Amino acid sequence: MARYTGPVCRLCRTEQKKLMLKGERCKSGKCPISRKLPPPGKDPKVRPGKRSDYGLQLREKQRLRRIYGMQEKQFHLFFERALRMPGITGENLFLLLERRLDNTVYRLHFAVSRAQARQLVLHGHVRVNGKRVDIPSFLVKPGDSIEIDEKSKPLAIIKDALKEYGRSGVMPWLSLDPDALKGVFLAAPRRGDITDLMDIKEQMVVEFYSK
DSSP states (O other), X not given: OOOOOSOHHHXXXXXXXXXXXXXXXXXXXXXXXXXXXXXXXXXXXXXXXXXXXXXXXXXXHHHHHXXXXXXXXXXXXXXXXXXXXXXXXXXXXXXXXXXXXXXXXXXXXXXXXXXXXXXXXXXXXXXXXXXXXXXXXXXOOTTOEEEEOGGGTTOHHHHHHTHHHHHHOXXXXXXXETTTTEEEEOSOXXXXXXXXXXXXXXXXXXXXXXX
């Protein structure tokens, strides 16, 4: 599958928002958004023009897609699936994105970023209900247990990432045993529970794909 291999900080500069793609670096003074760097390819002296409704919707869709580290084709497939589900399409989309295995591994603080979590899954370091799963887009269900493979528990990157658990805990739809490196997906999250993405306007994403 195609994937973005360029500098990820460039994506944050494009969106002019922190996408939290590089873990601790995003929280440091090295972050290009903290340094107020302009979007790539733009003359900082040129005043930005007013965006159209389509432009605003596109940027919101691109921002959400990049946060979860997905290519356009896969993201669109998730939207189509959310559209077929009962309920509000935007909230359904968030529910599906949060159920992804790579995102769940990141939310459990086994990795400092979703990209690192995706790599852990692809390399076979993660088990779901005792079985090794190496598909980042695998959708976990309420009651599923997610744990680090026994042979992978000594990995330094996992131990370093887990330090964040002591600072911020885990999301309310998850539980974690940090000593066993094992978590449980307790229930489907509600939109209001995803507090770190409250500024995302998912309705704009729905409107973009509805054109």
